[in-house]
Amino acid sequence: MTKSERTQGRINSTLRQFLDNEASGGIVLMGVAILALIVANSPISEQYFSSLHTYIGPLSVQHWINDALMAIFFLLVGLEIKREVLDGQLSSWSRRILPGAAAAGGMVVPALIYVMFNIDNPAALRGWAIPSATDIAFALGVLSLLGSRVPASLKIFLAALAIIDDLGAVIIIALFYTDNLNLYALAGAATVTILLIGLGRNRSKSLLPFLILGAILWLLVFMSGVHATLAGVILALTIPIKLTPGAPEASTTVSLLHRLEHILHKPVAFIVIPIFGFANAGVSFAGVNGDTFLQPITLGVGLGLIVGKLVGIFGVVFIMVRIGIADLPAMASLQQTLGTAFLCGIGFTMSLFIGLLAFDDPTLQEEVKFGILGGSLISGVCGYLILRFSKSRQSTTSPRPLM
Template sequence: MNYIKAFIQSESSGGIMLLFAAILGVITANSPLAEQYFSLMHVYWGPMDILEWVNDGLMALFFLYVGLAIKSEMISGELNTNSKRVLPVLAAFAGVVTPALVYFLIAGSLPEYTHGWGIPTATDIAFAIGVIMMLGKRVSQAMKAFLSALAVIDDLIAIIVIAIFYGAGVDFSYLIGAAIVTGALWYTNKQGYVRPVLYVVLGAVLWYFVLKSGVHATIAGVVLAMTIPATGKIDGETVYPMHKWTDKLKNWVNFLIIPLFSFLNAGVSFADVSAD
């Protein structure tokens, strides 16, 4: 029992769960259960199938969790000054531009492939942060903050790239709705409101608007994270909503969201691959 408790509390548990789930996904995708595995992803629950609920729904909570961690570092950690924030921003831009440039240099002369330059620009943030988590205390807090911020910013840039250059189906009326809800969240924060109910309701509405807009819904998690107050008062007592949200989300992210995302997305079938 003590070993289980120690594993749950360890910094590397989330990364280990992610790696285990990824391996399990690959094995399942190439086993006699492959047909059921791929069919399961496309079972519909309401308006979306299971894979969409995980990638657009649960991963929004993952982005919320990571966003809260980055905000904490920006307030009182390794990203608490503008000079410290510049490096991950520049690295993220380089992480978008460089793979796109490499792609264009290789495939740019072929008209049918030229438009694919946006494909390699995004970092798989779940796996990137999972690797960081696996290393635990072997990685300094400064490096964790830098890499987490880099991965999130890289993903946000990639989402913007997709919306601008590939988003023929972007619905700007929903984007305007998302902007209005974001303003409401910002106003709620500035008014010193710290109880979670209003943030949860507005966050859910924001997620819906972003999802319907055609932009990747996970960006709603980051936006919500930036509006959760760090401190406040309830009945004269000082509370720390941001840290409370992080604590509540931690085990859900490490032991449900990340493993489920990894299991469903890492399952690559090699059925059509031969020695030739």
């Protein structure tokens, strides 16, 4: 077996593991979200909400989850982005163009729909980015329920699109949801980042120095006013993906990045994200009526996810395929691509996260959650039904598959 074949084998194995973990993790997340809703509307709802606001040291339980635990999630997101761009499904422009353009459309159109509903309320406009995010775990979880009815290329397309979507969400959080900067802490974070870059260039053989400096980086970023979870992304981008030269080949078959990604996949999929989902998906339906779902924020978020994602993603794909810039993923039909675009309207994890950053008012947070839950549910059901009754495209021609 040649070196290139071994490398490609590692990439394919990593991708299969990624898809498997994300899909099964998405199914677990569905169960956790339902459990959170049940608990939030049960006789123990008071204990549920009060426990989230119990302080442990300087932070409440909910803040420990959203600021510290979610940094691990963002670390994995950063690792996935770096791997896919340098060594995976986004490693060439021909592979990036279709999911990249679709992701851009799927972020811009939902934001515009949200702004349209909230243009007269400057305070509400702060939530414009909430419907722009796609929850890859949930979306792949729904796809996994369809089994072989969905071609593998469509799953890879969805994963690539969602990873680019995550990158956009990270940039949005850094640029638009940062207030009251502490320049001293920021300078300290920059210094630690430089040390991490130097460590990466020296091809350190151990993850421990990266993790120690990463913990210090998280504390400094937290103190700086930038959202602390972004420390996870910064740490991820400094971890080397190339193998250490001069060492025996058997010990260098997996880079530090691949090793850490492998370590994190299952804990993030089955512990971190479910805990976040359980802590943030609980919404009380006490006093809810028809008007609750007609609030501008709720409508903006919900229709942004349902309509915005569909129009932004499928519209871009349709136009690019129609004018010959790109082809549909191999074996995937136009109807299946439509169903996948609907699934991208499941915005659970990242949308909830951005919503919590956008609003401190519990009432507005509740409106956001209703919009996310309603929009994600409708998008998921529509996507599943379309994919369930759609057929794959027969390979009677010679398309230029991008995936």
